[in-house]
Amino acid sequence: MWREPPTWLTKLTDHRVRVLIRHGQVRRRQLLVCGLTEADLFAQLRRQDVYELSGLRYALYETKGQPTVVRDAPDAEADPALVARGLQDAVADRAPAVVPAVIRDRPWATKRPWSAN
Numbered sequence: 001m002w003r004e005p006p007t008w009l010t011k012l013t014d015h016r017v018r019v020l021i022r023h024g025q026v027r028r029r030q031l032l033v034c035g036l037t038e039a040d041l042f043a044q045l046r047r048q049d050v051y052e053l054s055g056l057r058y059a060l061y062e063t064k065g066q067p068t069v070v071r072d073a074p075d076a077e078a079d080p081a082l083v084a085r086g087l088q089d090a091v092a093d094r095a096p097a098v099v100p101a102v103i104r105d106r107p108w109a110t111k112r113p114w115s116a117n
Helices: 007-013 028-034 038-047 081-090
Strands: 018-022 056-061 067-071
Touching: 018 028, 018 081, 028 038, 038 067, 056 081, 067 081
Parallel strands: none
Antiparallel strands: 018 056, 056 067
16 A cells, blocks of 8 residues: 655655746756756757747746746736745745754854845
């Protein structure tokens, strides 16, 4: 009988959603993190009938390794709900949600170098 794997195991084996293209611009660092080359990305885009980057709003690299293409729509103000959720996952806080009590009181443990504070 098949059972779902535990959540902690899924989090270890599946990566979070990555934004590979944002408003027509390739994000090369994200390609590197995903182990992809530009040629890999372009081949996958061509399979989805995408031939120019200028018409793309996003290309998301999903947790199972397949890209999701979101085309630019001039009349769309907000991202569709599922795309917005994927983007939230992509920019999820990189710091751990729970900081162990042993290091919580140290200034370097909670200060983020990119924050304004």
